[in-house]
Amino acid sequence: MAEPMRIRATMAGDVADVKVLMNHPMETGLRKDAKTGQLVPAHYITDVTATVNGAKVLDAGLSGGISKNPYLGFRVKGPKKGDKVVVSWADNKGDKNSAEAIIG
Amino acid sequence: MNALRRNVLKGAAGAGTVAVAVAAGLLKPTQALADVPRSAFEAKNVGDALKGMGATAPADSKDITIKAPDIAENGAVVPVEVTSGIAGTSAIAILAEKNATPLVADFGLMGGAEGYISTRIKMGQTSLVRAVVTAGGKSYTAAKEVKVTIGGCGG
Numbered sequence: 001m002a003e004p005m006r007i008r009a010t011m012a013g014d015v016a017d018v019k020v021l022m023n024h025p026m027e028t029g030l031r032k033d034a035k036t037g038q039l040v041p042a043h044y045i046t047d048v049t050a051t052v053n054g055a056k057v058l059d060a061g062l063s064g065g066i067s068k069n070p071y072l073g074f075r076v077k078g079p080k081k082g083d084k085v086v087v088s089w090a091d092n093k094g095d096k097n098s099a100e101a102i103i104g
Numbered sequence: 105m106n107a108l109r110r111n112v113l114k115g116a117a118g119a120g121t122v123a124v125a126v127a128a129g130l131l132k133p134t135q136a137l138a139d140v141p142r143s144a145f146e147a148k149n150v151g152d153a154l155k156g157m158g159a160t161a162p163a164d165s166k167d168i169t170i171k172a173p174d175i176a177e178n179g180a181v182v183p184v185e186v187t188s189g190i191a192g193t194s195a196i197a198i199l200a201e202k203n204a205t206p207l208v209a210d211f212g213l214m215g216g217a218e219g220y221i222s223t224r225i226k227m228g229q230t231s232l233v234r235a236v237v238t239a240g241g242k243s244y245t246a247a248k249e250v251k252v253t254i255g256g257c258g259g
Binding site for chain 1: 140142145180181182183185200203204205206207208209210211212213214215216217218220221222223224225226
C-alpha cells in the first residue's frame with residue numbers, strides 16, 4: 001500500500017481551496033541509477049481525480065514530468081464548510097490511493 | 105473534451121488506438137473521451153504533444169497567468185501556478201517545452217472547479233513553460249521562460 005497522502009481544504013470566500021500532497025517517487029523511466037548505470041523503471045502517477053460531495057471536479061492526467069511527491073492545488077466554487085473532498089490517484093503500476101478532507 | 109472527440113473522429117487508426125487502450129484496461133470507458141490520450145504524454149516534442157491533445161494551433165491569450173520562478177535552481181522541483189481568466193475553462197495542460205516528453209500534466213476541470221492549478225514540475229533544462237487552456241472547445245496558450253541552473257551557486 002502506498003504511503004499516506006496529505007490533504008487540506010479551506011474556504012476562502014465562496015471558493016474552496018484544496019491542497020494535496022501525494023507521496024510518490026515519480027520515476028520518469030529516463031533516469032539512470034548512479035551505482036548500476038541501469039535505467040530506473042518508470043513509476044509515476046498517471047491519473048488524479050477529485051470529487052466534492054461525490055461530484056467530480058478534477059480529472060487529471062499526469063506524467064513523470066511532475067516532481068517527486070507531487071503537490072497539487074486547485075480551487076472549486078460552490079461548496080460549503082463541512083462538505084467532503086476526496087482526492088484519489090492511480091499510478092502506472094496499478095497502485096492507487098485516496099484521501100479525504102472536510103472543507104473547513 | 106471536444107478537441108479530443110475531433111481527434112478520435114479523424115480516422116479509424118485513432119479510434120482503434122482508443123479502443124485498444126480501453127480493452128487493455130488502460131482507460132476506463134468513461135474516461136476515454138474526457139481525457140487527453142496517454143499517447144500525448146509520450147510525444148517527444150511540443151508539436152506532437154499538442155497534436156495528441158487535439159490542440160494543434162492554440163491562440164495566444166493574455167488571460168492566462170503562469171506563475172513560476174524566473175530562475176529555478178533545482179530543475180527537479182519547479183513550482184508552477186496557472187490561472188486562467190477565460191470563461192468556461194474546462195482544462196489546463198502544462199508543458200515544459202524542452203523536456204524529453206514535454207507534456208507534463210493535463211487537468212480537466214468540471215463541477216465548479218476554477219481555472220486554477222498549482223503544482224510542481226521537473227525541468228531538464230532552461231525552457232519555456234507553456235500552459236494550454238481549453239475553454240468552449242477552443243484552445244488558448246501562454247508561456248513563460250524558466251531558467252534552470254543545475255548545480256552552481258544559483259548564478
